[in-house]
Amino acid sequence: MKTIIEPFRIKSVEPIRMTTQAERTAKLRAAHYNLFGLHADDVIIDLLTDSGTGAMSAEQWAAVMRGDESYAGSPSFARFTAAVQNLMPFKHIIPTHQGRAAEAILMSLFGGAGRNIPSNTHFDTTRGNIEASGAFAHDLNIAEGRDGQSEHPFKGNMDLEALSAFMDRHADTVPVVMITITNNAGGGQPVSLANIRAVAEIAHAHGKPFIIDGCRFAENAWFIKQREAGQADRSIPDIVRDCFAVADGMTMSAKKDAFGNIGGWLALNDDDHAEAARVRLIQTEGFPTYGGLAGRDLDALAQGLSEIVDEDYLRYRTRTHAYIVERLDAMGVPVVKPAGGHAVFIDAKRWLPQIDPLHYPAHAVACRLYEIAGIRSCEIGSVMFGRQPDGTEKPAAMELVRLAFPRRTYTQSHADYVVEACGVLQSEIDTITGFRITKEPKAMRHFTSQFAPV
Numbered sequence: 001m002k003t004i005i006e007p008f009r010i011k012s013v014e015p016i017r018m019t020t021q022a023e024r025t026a027k028l029r030a031a032h033y034n035l036f037g038l039h040a041d042d043v044i045i046d047l048l049t050d051s052g053t054g055a056m057s058a059e060q061w062a063a064v065m066r067g068d069e070s071y072a073g074s075p076s077f078a079r080f081t082a083a084v085q086n087l088m089p090f091k092h093i094i095p096t097h098q099g100r101a102a103e104a105i106l107m108s109l110f111g112g113a114g115r116n117i118p119s120n121t122h123f124d125t126t127r128g129n130i131e132a133s134g135a136f137a138h139d140l141n142i143a144e145g146r147d148g149q150s151e152h153p154f155k156g157n158m159d160l161e162a163l164s165a166f167m168d169r170h171a172d173t174v175p176v177v178m179i180t181i182t183n184n185a186g187g188g189q190p191v192s193l194a195n196i197r198a199v200a201e202i203a204h205a206h207g208k209p210f211i212i213d214g215c216r217f218a219e220n221a222w223f224i225k226q227r228e229a230g231q232a233d234r235s236i237p238d239i240v241r242d243c244f245a246v247a248d249g250m251t252m253s254a255k256k257d258a259f260g261n262i263g264g265w266l267a268l269n270d271d272d273h274a275e276a277a278r279v280r281l282i283q284t285e286g287f288p289t290y291g292g293l294a295g296r297d298l299d300a301l302a303q304g305l306s307e308i309v310d311e312d313y314l315r316y317r318t319r320t321h322a323y324i325v326e327r328l329d330a331m332g333v334p335v336v337k338p339a340g341g342h343a344v345f346i347d348a349k350r351w352l353p354q355i356d357p358l359h360y361p362a363h364a365v366a367c368r369l370y371e372i373a374g375i376r377s378c379e380i381g382s383v384m385f386g387r388q389p390d391g392t393e394k395p396a397a398m399e400l401v402r403l404a405f406p407r408r409t410y411t412q413s414h415a416d417y418v419v420e421a422c423g424v425l426q427s428e429i430d431t432i433t434g435f436r437i438t439k440e441p442k443a444m445r446h447f448t449s450q451f452a453p454v
């Protein structure tokens with residue numbers, strides 16, 4: 001059979017409250033045109049994020065009941081550790097309540113004033129934790145990764161020449177080399193196994209540890225299996241193990257590729273670093289056998305890790321985004337190609353050239369998609385990145401709308417609905433106008449700014 005179906009059937013459902021366009025227009029105005037300000041039950045298809053929003057399986061809910069809430073030495077922690085180490089053979093597994101907590105602890109070990117930390121592209125919270133420690137975050141993604149039209153199979157790769165030059169230049173101030181798989185900020189694009197190995201080699205040649213931000217490790221491994229020479233016949237767990245075998249540690253948001261609604265971890269091989277991390281963990285998260293989590297969360301994650309590497313799931317997962325990208329591309333909607341692992345990215349700069357970047361074309365698309373169809377997406381453009389540390393405003397490099405898909409949550413007809421909504425928007429594209437900001441906070445303005453149409 002050629003049709004790729006959802007490899008699950010539905011045992012428990014959550015009704016979607018349908019709304020009218022007039023209702024949504026009023027809700028959007030009341031939220032000052034900021035989609036983060038909406039009530040989620042006024043949203044029909046919520047593509048704000050793939051983080052913590054996925055559906056747990058029957059086996060995960062069963063594992064929740066098995067969870068043991070002992071403060072110290074919980075068997076849930078033993079099951080969680082075994083599940084992580086089965087895929088990522090690190091010596092120390094340190095649970096945290098989510099990814100950014102692991103990053104904060106990592107930066108308590110490696111950050112500090114004047115230090116320089118390279119990656120392909122740091123995710124916002126990683127960058128935030130690096131900068132909060134006084135260090136500088138550097139993005140060294142290959143040029144193809146910033147070109148929405150390049151069909152490079154591994155657009156998340158690190159620019160190895162740039163990394164080597166960077167390491168030579170900053171040898172004394174680089175405490176650690178990082179890489180994000182997949183590259184979320186760059187469109188959910190994968191990193192090849194060869195690139196991961198080469199980055200590890202460069203880091204180690206300079207005597208520096210190499211840490212992977214592994215949030216979407218299974219989607220990344222699926223792309224390696226599909227696209228990298230010599231990997232087609234290998235199992236996903238084997239590819240995952242190879243990716244992490246060359247690293248000295250990892251940070252993880254288990255809200256992504258562990259099918260969790262909450263959770264994360266920091267993994268390390270070095271005993272001294274792990275001891276310091278656990279001290280910090282006790283201060284900020286909890287005892288080392290639960291971190292910031294309940295025992296039942298640890299059990300749900302242990303089970304989730306055994307499900308996320310299933311090839312039928314990964315085939316269906318990545319096919320959803322590829323399907324939407326193909327349909328939108330055929331309709332003339334500019335999209336980032338090839339499709340990423342967790343989201344579809346619309347290029348609003350190309351779709352709405354009439355809107356000045358500082359009138360936020362991607363924000364205009366996101367607002368209109370909500371009005372048309374109740375779809376909530378996320379602007380990744382000048383609203384998110386435009387405000388500079390010196391207070392000036394500058395257009396972002398790209399004006400993207402991210403449609404991030406929660407795992408195992410929506411079906412094929414929901415995907416068709418998204419495509420149809422983009423078609424309606426396409427039919428009125430010349431009439432769409434931009435926005436201005438009427439109120440904004442000091443930092444991270446996209447979450448709480450207020451807007452008005454121009």
Ligand code: F0G
Binds near residue numbers: 126
């Ligand atoms: N690293 C990456 C690559 C991420 O995508 C995220 C979260 C984090 C770290 C932080 O993890 O949320 O558990 O603290 N990304 C979400 C998103 C929020 O919508 O892309 P967290």
